[in-house]
Amino acid sequence: MKVAKKKKIDDGSAEQKIKEAARKLFTEKGFDAVKTRDIAAEAGINLALLNYYFRSKEKLFDIVMVENFEQFIQQLIPVFGNESLTVEERFVQITTRYIEMLKANPDLPFFIMNQMRGDSSKLLAVREKMTKVREAFLQNIGKNMAGGKVTQTNIAHFMMNYMGLIIFPFIARPMLMKVNNLSKKEFDDLMEERKALVPLWLNAIMKAK
Amino acid sequence: MKVAKKKKIDDGSAEQKIKEAARKLFTEKGFDAVKTRDIAAEAGINLALLNYYFRSKEKLFDIVMVENFEQFIQQLIPVFGNESLTVEERFVQITTRYIEMLKANPDLPFFIMNQMRGDSSKLLAVREKMTKVREAFLQNIGKNMAGGKVTQTNIAHFMMNYMGLIIFPFIARPMLMKVNNLSKKEFDDLMEERKALVPLWLNAIMKAK
DNA sequence: TCTGATTTTAATCATTTGATTAAAAAAGTT
DNA sequence: AACTTTTTTAATCAAATGATTAAAATCAGA
Numbered sequence: 001m002k003v004a005k006k007k008k009i010d011d012g013s014a015e016q017k018i019k020e021a022a023r024k025l026f027t028e029k030g031f032d033a034v035k036t037r038d039i040a041a042e043a044g045i046n047l048a049l050l051n052y053y054f055r056s057k058e059k060l061f062d063i064v065m066v067e068n069f070e071q072f073i074q075q076l077i078p079v080f081g082n083e084s085l086t087v088e089e090r091f092v093q094i095t096t097r098y099i100e101m102l103k104a105n106p107d108l109p110f111f112i113m114n115q116m117r118g119d120s121s122k123l124l125a126v127r128e129k130m131t132k133v134r135e136a137f138l139q140n141i142g143k144n145m146a147g148g149k150v151t152q153t154n155i156a157h158f159m160m161n162y163m164g165l166i167i168f169p170f171i172a173r174p175m176l177m178k179v180n181n182l183s184k185k186e187f188d189d190l191m192e193e194r195k196a197l198v199p200l201w202l203n204a205i206m207k208a209k
Numbered sequence: 210m211k212v213a214k215k216k217k218i219d220d221g222s223a224e225q226k227i228k229e230a231a232r233k234l235f236t237e238k239g240f241d242a243v244k245t246r247d248i249a250a251e252a253g254i255n256l257a258l259l260n261y262y263f264r265s266k267e268k269l270f271d272i273v274m275v276e277n278f279e280q281f282i283q284q285l286i287p288v289f290g291n292e293s294l295t296v297e298e299r300f301v302q303i304t305t306r307y308i309e310m311l312k313a314n315p316d317l318p319f320f321i322m323n324q325m326r327g328d329s330s331k332l333l334a335v336r337e338k339m340t341k342v343r344e345a346f347l348q349n350i351g352k353n354m355a356g357g358k359v360t361q362t363n364i365a366h367f368m369m370n371y372m373g374l375i376i377f378p379f380i381a382r383p384m385l386m387k388v389n390n391l392s393k394k395e396f397d398d399l400m401e402e403r404k405a406l407v408p409l410w411l412n413a414i415m416k417a418k
Numbered sequence: 419t420c421t422g423a424t425t426t427t428a429a430t431c432a433t434t435t436g437a438t439t440a441a442a443a444a445a446g447t448t
Numbered sequence: 449a450a451c452t453t454t455t456t457t458a459a460t461c462a463a464a465t466g467a468t469t470a471a472a473a474t475c476a477g478a
Contacts, residue, residue: 165369
């Protein structure tokens with residue numbers, strides 16, 4: 001009677017476990033830094049299973065990437081298009097939602113920025129989504145702009161500022177936590193504050209000069 | 210006098226060429242994505258030379274990293290400490306200098322952020338520099354703050370905002386260029402504009418609410 | 419020019435890493 | 449149970465990769 005009990009506590013299918021492990025590691029460290037054996041270990045499965053289910057490391061990564069891009073962009077469009085809200089309300093709502101999402105996925109922005117460098121061949125799948133985001137911005141910043149009219153330049157600066165205020169803290173999170181001696185909770189509290197502050201600041205920026 | 214002519218066009222010693230190639234590639238793509246053979250090829254030298262001069266890929270990377278960190282921080286301290294300038298003037302000058310430097314080294318911020326994640330063992334060499342930056346900020350934002358007094362929270366938010374406005378565009382540069390269809394020159398022109406705009410915006414933010 | 423040190427090269431090694439294979443184990447069907 | 453299919457494993461492969469070595473080329477000083 002050797003393996004009478006056989007620990008089959010199997011939380012979730014192997015396929016699912018692999019995908020989750022891959023998502024965690026890839027998002028955290030990027031494609032090159034993660035080895036297939038790391039993923040197998042993290043998922044607690046045999047290395048061969050990875051190739052059995054996903055054919056290759058790259059295929060697995062692609063899946064993770066598309067999902068991550070979706071999550072990164074997802075939240076923006078619906079709110080921006082909501083006609084029953086004033087533009088200002090939209091920005092408050094977007095900011096709140098977005099920071100909320102980022103608190104749960106703090107490594108996401110860095111992952112995205114990392115992908116946007118490197119080979120753009122993979123980005124075909126997400127290119128149209130990017131365009132949509134730009135259009136959403138375009139239709140929402142017109143009346144708030146200082147001069148009153150929207151230019152190419154305006155839009156670019158605005159995106160940089162808005163995304164910078166929301167996203168940058170998460171990209172720089174490890175540095176900010178080290179430099180300012182912040183615990184994870186303290187960092188999250190700061191982000192919580194920014195839900196209300198960023199729209200305020202953004203308004204001040206647009207009115208400035 | 211044998212080798213009077215000898216094609217010794219040799220721009221720089223092999224050691225220098227290796228370091229430059231390494232700096233370029235590591236800064237662009239990170240440690241894992243760059244292979245020692247890539248560096249050798251880029252430098253136009255034999256692979257063994259890399260190990261002859263620098264012992265290992267990691268040693269070479271460490272050199273590049275420390276130099277990059279120096280460049281990243283360098284410019285801040287002297288200006289922040291300049292007593293002959295008003296605080297506002299300091300921010301204008303820092304912003305201008307910093308954007309100038311980043312235009313010449315657009316991949317630097319991403320490299321730095323990338324290093325701050327990952328193993329913090331290597332960061333011991335740059336830790337004190339980080340602390341200095343924080344102190345410099347601390348001594349320069351007091352009087353401009355809305356409430357008049359500086360708190361832990363204030364500093365952190367301020368760093369996020371200021372660095373976000375200056376640095377984030379360079380981190381998101383590939384994305385911003387794709388989404389907004391910007392040429393390299395157009396991007397640089399935007400950055401040029403921000404030299405004057407960021408201090409303005411920053412002021413507006415601090416006064417806001 | 420000769421000699422010894424330095425620099426560079428080609429060839430090779432050992433490990434890592436992504437992937438495959440053949441077979442065992444488990445689950446499902448009749 | 450008998451079998452068929454699906455899932456999982458251990459063993460192994462081939463290529464990529466960081467590193468080393470011994471010898472060749474170059475250089476510096478007499």
